Amino acid sequence: MTLVAERGEDPRAERSRAAPISPTSHLGEVPDAPPNVSTVTRAANVHRATFYNHFESVEQLAVDAIDEQLERLREADYRGRHEGLEPEVVGTRTLENILEFFDAHPGLYRLASAWVAPSGLSGIGEVIRRQVHSFRVEFDDPSSADSAEAAAEETYIAGGMTAVFAAVLSGDLRRDHASIRLLELLPEWMQHPLRA
Numbered sequence: 001m002t003l004v005a006e007r008g009e010d011p012r013a014e015r016s017r018a019a020p021i022s023p024t025s026h027l028g029e030v031p032d033a034p035p036n037v038s039t040v041t042r043a044a045n046v047h048r049a050t051f052y053n054h055f056e057s058v059e060q061l062a063v064d065a066i067d068e069q070l071e072r073l074r075e076a077d078y079r080g081r082h083e084g085l086e087p088e089v090v091g092t093r094t095l096e097n098i099l100e101f102f103d104a105h106p107g108l109y110r111l112a113s114a115w116v117a118p119s120g121l122s123g124i125g126e127v128i129r130r131q132v133h134s135f136r137v138e139f140d141d142p143s144s145a146d147s148a149e150a151a152a153e154e155t156y157i158a159g160g161m162t163a164v165f166a167a168v169l170s171g172d173l174r175r176d177h178a179s180i181r182l183l184e185l186l187p188e189w190m191q192h193p194l195r196a
Contacts, residue, residue, distance in 0.1 A: 035058050035107075035111070036058060037051055037052075037057075037058060039058075040058060040061060057115065058111060059111050059112065059114045059115035059123060060115050060123070061111075062108050062111035062112040062115070062123065063112045063115050063117075063123035063124075063126065063127060065108060065112075066101075066105075066108060066109070066112050066123070066124065066127055067127045067130070069101055070098065070101075070127055070128075070131050071131075073094055073097050073098060073101070074094070074131055074134060074135070076094070076097075077090055077091070077093075077094040078138060080093070081139070081193065087191060087192050087193060088183065088191070091183045091186075091190070091191065092179045092180055092183055093179075095178075095179035095182050095183060096179040098165070099165065099168060099169070099175070099178065099179065102165060102169055103169060106169070109124065109169065111123075112124050112127070113166075119155065121155065121158060121159065121162070122162060124162050124165070124166075125158045125159055125161075125162040126158070128157075128158040128161050128162055129154050129155055129157075129158035132154045132157050132158055132161075132190070133145065133150075133151075133154050135190065135193075136150060136154065136189070138193075139189070139190075139193030140189045140190075140193060153187070157186065157187070157190070160185065161182065164178065164182050164185075
């Protein structure tokens with residue numbers, strides 16, 4: 001199974017995959033009642049087989065739900081950059097929106113963090129790594145996007161961003177100005193993309 005279904009697949013498959021994701025916004029919010037497949041399938045009104053056609057676990061479902069939200073935020077980021085907004089403004093806004101989403105959905109964040117991707121990153125780290133890779137393809141040098149060096153850098157960036165997000169959400173790092181500081185720590189090609 002893949003982390004996220006490929007876009008443009010059969011519309012019926014997209015709908016059956018989307019059904020369990022729809023009610024996930026508060027997944028894992030009740031500490032005494034950890035979510036399970038039965039809880040999710042009842043809330044989504046789908047059969048367990050439909051769930052297992054697309055996901056291996058509730059944690060993987062949480063990862064996919066977060067990936068979809070971060071994809072929407074990345075698309076908004078792209079629009080702002082293509083409209084000519086300052087890279088620092090767009091980047092800071094996007095990072096703040098990601099933090100706000102994670103802050104509003106702590107159970108979903110915890111579940112996704114518990115899933116380990118084939119890359120070895122947590123589910124959150126893998127989602128961020130994929131978003132960083134897409135950003136590179138869109139705004140940096142797409143010819144270098146599939147190199148081993150690019151993959152290593154993207155994994156490094158995702159690991160660092162994941163750690164900063166976790167520190168902010170746990171209260172170990174102050175929330176005010178976290179997005180600005182995180183943007184400053186990103187490589188130059190992300191701070192000031194070549195093809196914005």
